[in-house]
Amino acid sequence: MDERPLDVLIVEDEVLLATELEFLVGEVGCNAVGLAMSSDEAVAMANDLRPDLALVDVHLRDGPTGVEVVRKIHDDCGGVALFMTANVKRLPDDFAGACGVIGKPYSEHGVKTALAYLTICLREGRAPSPPPIGLELSPAYAERWGVTALLRAVPHAV
Amino acid sequence: MTDTLRSERAAEELAAEHGVGDPFAAAIRATRMAMVVTDASQADNPIIFANDAFLALTGYRRDEVIGRNCRFLQGPDTDPASIEAMRRAVADGQDMAIDILNYRKDGTTFWNALYLSPVRSKAGEIVYFFGSQLNISDRKRAELELGDTRERLEAAVEARTADLTQALQQKTALLHEVDHRVKNNLQLISSLLLLQNRRVTDPAVKSHLRGMLERVSAIATVHRRLFQSEDVERFDVAAFVRDLVSDMMGGARRDDIKVRLDLERVDIAASKAAPLALVISELFSNALRHAFPPEAMAGRTGEVFVGITRQDADFRIEITDNGVGVENSASSGGFGLTIVQLLCQQLKARPQTTPADPGTRVVVYLPVNGVHH
Numbered sequence: 001m002d003e004r005p006l007d008v009l010i011v012e013d014e015v016l017l018a019t020e021l022e023f024l025v026g027e028v029g030c031n032a033v034g035l036a037m038s039s040d041e042a043v044a045m046a047n048d049l050r051p052d053l054a055l056v057d058v059h060l061r062d063g064p065t066g067v068e069v070v071r072k073i074h075d076d077c078g079g080v081a082l083f084m085t086a087n088v089k090r091l092p093d094d095f096a097g098a099c100g101v102i103g104k105p106y107s108e109h110g111v112k113t114a115l116a117y118l119t120i121c122l123r124e125g126r127a128p129s130p131p132p133i134g135l136e137l138s139p140a141y142a143e144r145w146g147v148t149a150l151l152r153a154v155p156h157a158v
Numbered sequence: 159m160t161d162t163l164r165s166e167r168a169a170e171e172l173a174a175e176h177g178v179g180d181p182f183a184a185a186i187r188a189t190r191m192a193m194v195v196t197d198a199s200q201a202d203n204p205i206i207f208a209n210d211a212f213l214a215l216t217g218y219r220r221d222e223v224i225g226r227n228c229r230f231l232q233g234p235d236t237d238p239a240s241i242e243a244m245r246r247a248v249a250d251g252q253d254m255a256i257d258i259l260n261y262r263k264d265g266t267t268f269w270n271a272l273y274l275s276p277v278r279s280k281a282g283e284i285v286y287f288f289g290s291q292l293n294i295s296d297r298k299r300a301e302l303e304l305g306d307t308r309e310r311l312e313a314a315v316e317a318r319t320a321d322l323t324q325a326l327q328q329k330t331a332l333l334h335e336v337d338h339r340v341k342n343n344l345q346l347i348s349s350l351l352l353l354q355n356r357r358v359t360d361p362a363v364k365s366h367l368r369g370m371l372e373r374v375s376a377i378a379t380v381h382r383r384l385f386q387s388e389d390v391e392r393f394d395v396a397a398f399v400r401d402l403v404s405d406m407m408g409g410a411r412r413d414d415i416k417v418r419l420d421l422e423r424v425d426i427a428a429s430k431a432a433p434l435a436l437v438i439s440e441l442f443s444n445a446l447r448h449a450f451p452p453e454a455m456a457g458r459t460g461e462v463f464v465g466i467t468r469q470d471a472d473f474r475i476e477i478t479d480n481g482v483g484v485e486n487s488a489s490s491g492g493f494g495l496t497i498v499q500l501l502c503q504q505l506k507a508r509p510q511t512t513p514a515d516p517g518t519r520v521v522v523y524l525p526v527n528g529v530h531h
Contacts, residue, residue, distance in 0.1 A: 014342070014345075014346060014349075016346060016349045016350060016353065017345055017346060017349045019349070019353065020348075020349040020352050020353055023352075023353075023356065059338075059342075086337070086338045086341035086342050086345070087334065087338055088386075089334075089385075090334070103341075103382055104341045104342060104344075104345045104382075105341050105342075105344040105345040105348060105375075105378035105379075105381065105382060106345070107348075107375050107378070107379075107405045107408075107409075108348075108352060108371075108409065109404075109405050109406075109408030109409045110405060110408075112408070113408060132404075133400070133401060133404045133405075134401075134404075
């Protein structure tokens with residue numbers, strides 16, 4: 001089993017949010033490999049750095065381009081992306097290929113728990129439990145990581 | 159013999175049969191309803207009788223109409239389909255009623271409610287056609303105006319509906335935009351407090367920053383919850399408490415404290431959500447911070463209970479710990495309790511603190527309808 005820390009790319013145009021997020025990523029034992037503020041930067045860095053996980057805001061410096069960034073990371077780089085947005089309701093039904101979403105405003109604890117949970121999911125290819133409060137998985141990843149089956153077995157788990 | 163002569167002869171014959179003293183003939187000559195009789199035995203069915211009312215309606219003299227087919231009443235705007243229908247009725251020997259646009263001698267038009275009927279001999283052969291004409295221009299004009307008015311109204315309603323739909327779309331877009339900004343700004347405020355907390359080393363300052371962060375987080379949780387539900391006017395207190403407790407327990411890192419929840423689903427007005435959220439957050443944080451000093455635990459597990467029920471005209475929100483009790487705790491009526499008192503005043507809520515033996519029980523009674531009875 002691969003125990004090295006996850007490489008995490010942060011795609012966020014609010015520099016204070018991004019800076020604080022870098023700290024949180026480090027505190028759960030992940031490795032923040034870069035910070036992108038626009039869609040071009042994000043796609044270029046995803047191509048070069050090949051992160052295990054990209055945390056992507058929908059609104060970037062060049063507009064609401066985060067959804068396209070996620071689609072490119074998923075389709076072209078084969079990477080896993082996670083939305084971090086205040087507009088959860090406006091995401092496409094297929095999450096543009098992202099594994100899920102953390103709704104803003106998130107809490108310090110919420111982000112840390114979600115990252116720790118995703119680390120296990122990515123390492124082992126399946127989820128240890130239903131997702132923690134604050135993290136919503138996309139239908140495709142809930143299926144892939146066995147969460148759908150888990151919820152079917154324990155219907156009152158959430 | 160010319161056609162006109164034949165028609166005049168036929169007219170004379172008809173008049174001879176129905177001379178002075180025939181009450182039916184007199185009635186037809188004098189009635190205000192325009193009437194004509196045509197000779198079906200002649201080619202092209204010419205008029206052989208027209209009463210005064212017909213002449214008054216059409217503007218022709220009698221000698222201008224006798225011997226002619228009725229089609230001189232038609233003009234460029236007469237509906238060809240109506241003309242064809244009349245032609246067919248005459249050819250088939252049927253009677254018919256039709257509204258048709260006719261022309262007077264002076265070229266002006268009138269709407270004619272025409273009734274056309276064959277007159278048969280004793281042998282059953284069609285010998286005459288009888289026609290009566292009624293000027294219904296006024297009724298037609300009213301109908302047309304009504305149609306116009308209806309069309310105008312429908313167009314106006316359609317335009318108004320389009321305006322309203324657009325206004326609603328703009329309002330929804332604006333609501334999303336404002337919601338988005340509020341959430342992002344709350345995130346920004348949280349990040350600022352967290353970043354500063356990383357810089358400072360003084361435990362008292364750190365504790366104050368943590369307290370402020372908790373308050374901002376409580377408000378942030380309210381906003382996340384508010385726009386998740388379909389009804390933005392109502393706020394689900396139980397769902398909020400579950401989120402809040404999960405966050406605060408995660409942040410506290412106290413495995414020796416358990417939480418027990420007993421939450422009835424309770425909806426309050428959205429305008430009360432933030433103050434109530436702050437009250438609950440403050441009381442819960444107080445229990446976590448002061449009821450269980452680590453040095454007093456001695457391997458024991460503490461418990462904080464949060465319960466929400468409806469009790470008569472109040473929502474009853476209880477936060478009880480089995481810790482060291484108010485007298486023994488380090489809490490000395492600080493800023494947090496001031497916040498609770500002020501916000502309860504604002505909410506017209508009644509807070510009540512009693513010993514829980516061991517520990518402390520705080521119950522907040524929030525009037526369901528905004529006032530105490």
